[in-house]
Amino acid sequence: xxxxxxxxxxxxxxxxxxxxxxxxxQKVLAFLDxxxxxxxxxxxxxxxxxxxxxxxxxxxxxxxxPCLCAAFDSPSKTSIDTWLVTGAAIFGIGWGxxxxxxxxxxxxxxxxxxxxxxxxxxxxAGMYTAQCLILLKKV
Amino acid sequence: MNVSYWxxxxxxxxxxxxxxxxxxxxxxxxxxxxxxxxLLQKPSMDSWWRLSFIIGLVLGGILYPWPVTVELKASYVxxxxxxxxxxxxxxxxxxxxxxxxxxxxxxxxxxxxxxxAIFMGTGIITVLLKRMWGL
Numbered sequence: 289x290x291x292x293x294x295x296x297x298x299x300x301x302x303x304x305x306x307x308x309x310x311x312x313x314q315k316v317l318a319f320l321d322x323x324x325x326x327x328x329x330x331x332x333x334x335x336x337x338x339x340x341x342x343x344x345x346x347x348x349x350x351x352x353x354p355c356l357c358a359a360f361d362s363p364s365k366t367s368i369d370t371w372l373v374t375g376a377a378i379f380g381i382g383w384g385x386x387x388x389x390x391x392x393x394x395x396x397x398x399x400x401x402x403x404x405x406x407x408x409x410x411x412x413a414g415m416y417t418a419q420c421l422i423l424l425k426k427v
Numbered sequence: 428m429n430v431s432y433w434x435x436x437x438x439x440x441x442x443x444x445x446x447x448x449x450x451x452x453x454x455x456x457x458x459x460x461x462x463x464x465x466l467l468q469k470p471s472m473d474s475w476w477r478l479s480f481i482i483g484l485v486l487g488g489i490l491y492p493w494p495v496t497v498e499l500k501a502s503y504v505x506x507x508x509x510x511x512x513x514x515x516x517x518x519x520x521x522x523x524x525x526x527x528x529x530x531x532x533x534x535x536x537x538x539x540x541x542x543x544a545i546f547m548g549t550g551i552i553t554v555l556l557k558r559m560w561g562l
Contacts, residue, residue: 295480311488322551333442394484399495411514417511
């Protein structure tokens with residue numbers, strides 16, 4: 289059942305990203321282009337998503353547990369460390385270079401965009417590298 | 428108001444609903460970079476829901492019946508560099524636009540607010556520098 293739920297959530301997010309225009313890297317870049325041809329659409333996407341999510345998460349906080357499993361699995365870290373700051377900065381650079389972030393690029397692959405596949409392959413390589421780096425630091 | 432703003436709002440609401448549904452039913456945060464990167468680790472019971480989420484994302488693109496605009500001018504070199512940086516950064520920083528930008532901020536997580544401000548900031552600077560250098 290949980291697997292079906294997450295499939296449906298993936299599908300919903302996919303359609304949301306398509307309708308909102310966020311699968312189009314040019315539209316994302318236009319949002320980041322504040323001194324050029326600025327397109328605020330991404331702010332509307334964030335506003336819509338945050339409005340729903342804020343109410344939904346607040347409501348979830350009053351529940352003893354999720355409907356289909358034993359406990360909520362939410363991040364427990366609260367400190368702002370170097371990893372967070374460095375990682376977010378690096379991610380932003382990659383995002384600004386092409387206009388893709390992890391979810392839209394996966395949807396774009398489904399839409400048949402060949403370069404999305406290349407991006408995902410490189411992204412997986414980057415993820416693997418980061419996992420190795422984190423392991424190295426921990427030892 | 429421009430049509431694309433309404434579409435943005437509607438799409439955003441759908442994304443928000445997906446995030447709430449995944450948390451309310453499965454107790455999971457809808458962070459796509461985390462879902463993706465954990466699939467690279469040793470397979471576990473959790474691999475199944477992660478995989479089916481990703482399949483849902485891809486299938487949405489395959490099955491969407493209307494024309495969709497995707498403008499991607501970047502060269503292969505740029506696409507590879509950007510992909511690598513996005514992968515590296517999201518794992519080191521523990522999240523991307525969905526996990527930090529939507530779920531994290533909606534949970535009022537200070538880490539996510541800081542991360543979102545930083546990646547938006549470096550994204551804006553990158554676009555600016557790219558135009559200045561004619562990339």
